[in-house]
Amino acid sequence: MPVELQTDERRTGEKNTGPASLPRQGGRLLGLRGSVIVAIAVAGLWAGLVLDLRPGDLIPSEGGLSLARELFSHALSPAWTYEARDLPPGIQPLPLKALEAAQVTIAFAAAAMSLSLVLGLLLGFAASTATWSENPLGGEGPLNRLRRGARPLIYGSARVLIALLRSVHELLWAVLLLAAFGLSQLSAIIAIAIPYSGTLAKVFSEMLDEAPRDSARALRAAGASSAQVFFFGLLPRALPEMSAYALYRFECALRSSAVLGFFGYPTLGYYIAASFENLHYGEIWTYLYTLFALVAVADWWSGAMRRRLVG
Amino acid sequence: MTRESQKGGFELEGASVHYGSVIALEQVDLKIAAGEAVGFVGPSGSGKTTLLRLLGGNLKPTHGRVRIGGEDLSQLSERQLRTLRSRIGTVHQDLSLIPNLRVLRNVLAGRIGRLSLIGAGRLLFLPPRREVAQVHRLLERVGIGDKLYQRTDRLSGGQRQRVAIARALYQQPLALLPDEPISSLDPARSRDTMELLSKVCREEGLTLCASLHDLEAAREFLPRLVGLRHGRVVFDRPTSELGAEDFRHLYDLSADEMLNDAR
Numbered sequence A: 001m002p003v004e005l006q007t008d009e010r011r012t013g014e015k016n017t018g019p020a021s022l023p024r025q026g027g028r029l030l031g032l033r034g035s036v037i038v039a040i041a042v043a044g045l046w047a048g049l050v051l052d053l054r055p056g057d058l059i060p061s062e063g064g065l066s067l068a069r070e071l072f073s074h075a076l077s078p079a080w081t082y083e084a085r086d087l088p089p090g091i092q093p094l095p096l097k098a099l100e101a102a103q104v105t106i107a108f109a110a111a112a113m114s115l116s117l118v119l120g121l122l123l124g125f126a127a128s129t130a131t132w133s134e135n136p137l138g139g140e141g142p143l144n145r146l147r148r149g150a151r152p153l154i155y156g157s158a159r160v161l162i163a164l165l166r167s168v169h170e171l172l173w174a175v176l177l178l179a180a181f182g183l184s185q186l187s188a189i190i191a192i193a194i195p196y197s198g199t200l201a202k203v204f205s206e207m208l209d210e211a212p213r214d215s216a217r218a219l220r221a222a223g224a225s226s227a228q229v230f231f232f233g234l235l236p237r238a239l240p241e242m243s244a245y246a247l248y249r250f251e252c253a254l255r256s257s258a259v260l261g262f263f264g265y266p267t268l269g270y271y272i273a274a275s276f277e278n279l280h281y282g283e284i285w286t287y288l289y290t291l292f293a294l295v296a297v298a299d300w301w302s303g304a305m306r307r308r309l310v311g
Numbered sequence B: 001m002t003r004e005s006q007k008g009g010f011e012l013e014g015a016s017v018h019y020g021s022v023i024a025l026e027q028v029d030l031k032i033a034a035g036e037a038v039g040f041v042g043p044s045g046s047g048k049t050t051l052l053r054l055l056g057g058n059l060k061p062t063h064g065r066v067r068i069g070g071e072d073l074s075q076l077s078e079r080q081l082r083t084l085r086s087r088i089g090t091v092h093q094d095l096s097l098i099p100n101l102r103v104l105r106n107v108l109a110g111r112i113g114r115l116s117l118i119g120a121g122r123l124l125f126l127p128p129r130r131e132v133a134q135v136h137r138l139l140e141r142v143g144i145g146d147k148l149y150q151r152t153d154r155l156s157g158g159q160r161q162r163v164a165i166a167r168a169l170y171q172q173p174l175a176l177l178p179d180e181p182i183s184s185l186d187p188a189r190s191r192d193t194m195e196l197l198s199k200v201c202r203e204e205g206l207t208l209c210a211s212l213h214d215l216e217a218a219r220e221f222l223p224r225l226v227g228l229r230h231g232r233v234v235f236d237r238p239t240s241e242l243g244a245e246d247f248r249h250l251y252d253l254s255a256d257e258m259l260n261d262a263r
Helices: A002-012 A032-051 A062-073 A094-126 A142-167 A170-181 A185-210 A214-221 A226-263 A268-277 A281-310 B048-055 B078-086 B103-114 B117-125 B129-141 B157-170 B187-204 B215-221 B244-251 B255-262
Strands: B010-019 B022-032 B037-041 B063-068 B088-091 B175-178 B207-212 B224-229 B232-238
Touching: A062 A281, A094 A142, A094 A185, A094 A226, A094 A268, A094 A281, A142 A185, A170 A185, A170 A226, A185 A226, A214 A226, A214 B088, A214 B103, A226 A268, A226 A281, A226 B103, A226 B117, A268 A281, B010 B048, B022 B048, B022 B232, B037 B048, B037 B187, B037 B215, B048 B063, B048 B175, B048 B207, B078 B088, B078 B103, B088 B157, B103 B117, B103 B129, B103 B157, B129 B157, B157 B175, B157 B187, B175 B187, B187 B207, B187 B215, B207 B215, B224 B244, B232 B244
Parallel strands: B037 B207, B037 B224, B088 B175, B175 B207
Antiparallel strands: B010 B022, B010 B063, B224 B232
8 A cells, every 4th residue: 555655654754765776675585475375384284294184084985985875866856755654643744844944943043143143233342443442632521531441441351252252163052051051942042142243243343443434533523422423423334244244144043053953953954963863865855955945045135135235 | 793703713823733743734823704715725735634623623733722613622621522513514525424324314414413322313213304304405405405315325426525515504504614625526516516615605604614726716716715835824815815926836846845745
């Protein structure tokens, strides 16, 4: 950015000595870019050695190969009826069962997202430097001093909390919460909502910080208070991006909710795991295709919304 | 002079603004009466924008005194400053509109400085019919009445300019401070905008302080010009008394400055 450079030079008062002198480059052997590439290559080799990776391990055993053959041979013929013999009386047809599982998957994702949106917005506001950016004229008086003192405290604790929430994956939270509360719907929703709130908060705070400040400045010039500047000058500039990101996270929540089925929640993952255990290969594909369709529809819908919001 | 009649006036006494070691304004003495129309001219970086920020109550002088409407800027509390700013219509060079909102809401945002947080939210998202009608009247006045419900980013540059002016007028200001209002417009639209600004200010009795680098427009539409260079006032006279020599001196680059610019 030439503009930045110029002001920088002016500030330090640095001058080129004459027309012949070229701008100096860093004197190191490798530039920053070179060092990064070398570091990545070294890390890859190190990981391979530690994990004792051998390409030969990819050749499957005889049993594994037949299982895979069996599974993929059913890919084009998903089941329309149950493969089990003795069905309980009054059970609904398989396609309806798959749709119901899809509905439960959506419900878990929607509940988790609603919860994480509330928490993510609050934490995102608290962790954004734009929220706390100083009034150019500065306030005086004891109340303002107290408020200024509380700022770094709230900002810092929000940052730490976000890091804590994000650092543990939703599956680990699910294991913890299952152990603590048993197989309740709420524990699954909270398991998804915890890391999702952290991620939303982190990204929201960055979007707020990167949003253009021009309209905020205009409102301040028209006498708006700090809170008004934030809610009506800054937030609207970031809101399209934030909504688009929230939609994308809803897609991710659908996948997380499906996977939580492995713990016994009646989402698509539960039925996929159950069919696999019973070697009902056709049914696996029925549920898998339902999941594909669900994610594809969500992707198309959120894509269309995002284009309208951001475009 | 009564207090009310000086409300839109400005008075600077030895006002300086320093950003660290950078001097933006140095020892500026200036007196602008309520209802007067003044242009600030000078090369880029001469301090025009800083001067407007000072007059808008957005900045306190590093040294010296600034009075806005008879009130000393340094004596005001944060709340009083906000009230003061809410009566000064600043039109920023980049317009500073919210592109993804309708024109109506952008104009309504002009008045939130006099409302509480909740009141501002109510005005923006559930505006009373009376306010919508008033915004519509203002938009008609600046010539884009039909754009009331348009998304702001769908408008042309000239139309957006008018939205920004309408927002400043909706503040019910005592003074209008446009910063380079015509720098991004073609000649025909520049004339329209300058005509509009001076007409509105004349009719409403508003003080008009515009920064301009287009000398011709400044001489045509503003009866008094203040020339700035290196943050200092070079001249401050009625436009009719200014000659070509004054302007040549204002923009004349000395050898030293050329070196600075080339760097």
